[in-house]
Amino acid sequence: MNIDRPIEVPQTDPKAGYLAHQAEIDSAIQRVLNSGWYILGREVEYFEQEFAAYIGVHHAIGVANGTDALELSLRACGVGSGDLVFTVSHTAVATVAAIELVGAIPVLVDIDPITYTMDPNSLEAALARSPAGTPKAVIPVHLYGHPANMQAILSISKRHGLYAIEDCAQAHGAKIGENRVGSFGDLAAFSFYPTKNLGAFGDGGVVVTNNRDLRKKLMALRQYGWEKRYVSSFPGINSRLDELQAAILRIKLKYLDSDNAERRKIAHTYTRYFRDRLMSCPEESDDISHVYHQYVVRTEDRASLINHLNKNLIGSAIHYPLPVHMQPAYKNGVNVMYGDLPSTESIYMNILSLPIYPQLSTEQIDCVVSAVLAW
16 A cells, blocks of 8 residues: 555535535435425335345335434333333443333443344343343344344244344344344334435435234334324324435445445455454354444544544444443433443443545545554
């Protein structure tokens, strides 16, 4: 790698995803504008069908964002006040916020130190000593694009009579064997935040399931509990995927697999150069397809690396600077004691996300590699 003059490399770039398919996306937007129908119309219906088919499930229900997708999944399963929901602390805070929105109690478990996803042994231990309340659901998070160990988690959840709700916000298209994440649990929640592997140009989300009764419940929950228009059969919320975002997502869905292939290619290039340096690189478990929503390294000298990258115009980010149970808003609001999550608490000060998105140019990738090697 030999770069004479550094060029700017953002950590992520949603605009690049637009420019890559600008003509198709502009045409889809114009189609919606001309239709005169902007909420829960044909674009949403078609996207729901196409996304369900892509994941390999029967039903998809478009909602306003990924947090709503988790909240509505919990509501559809009857999770409410005082119920226990088991998830991880090393995640976007939205995972835990959704649990609190339904009045349930988050019980946080540890992660596998290699994959950064839920440790089944920690889940089993937490269930054995769970606090007062009814254990009702488990939410494994497929973090950074690496699937959680669903075989083990599903075995535990079935034994304890728990609903399994996959948090797929960072893993669009990831696979375990030949099956995509989102097809394993009772329900799965996706976010279409603009920086996701499948990103909208605003907020958006979807819940997928094979259960017809859960689908019927979700269709009502996302719109005030209406089973008949303007008549609420039970309390619901207003959480609807709009036609513009659905039309955009329909275009981008066609390119998701090829975009993920580019992410994997970039990640493997990074790993080839960075392995055995002063950092730990991501690893892939056997029989999984990692889609690298983030390329996360670990180094004990993170501040020095960030400073060096900044000087070379290379963006980076920390996902996430504090585990949920150590954040001010949640220190007293979740069921966990400091020291109960050794793997979670050992990594948060060392992780760093390097630039990764499908439209990174060869020159930009070379800049990242050269800068890190120089450091």
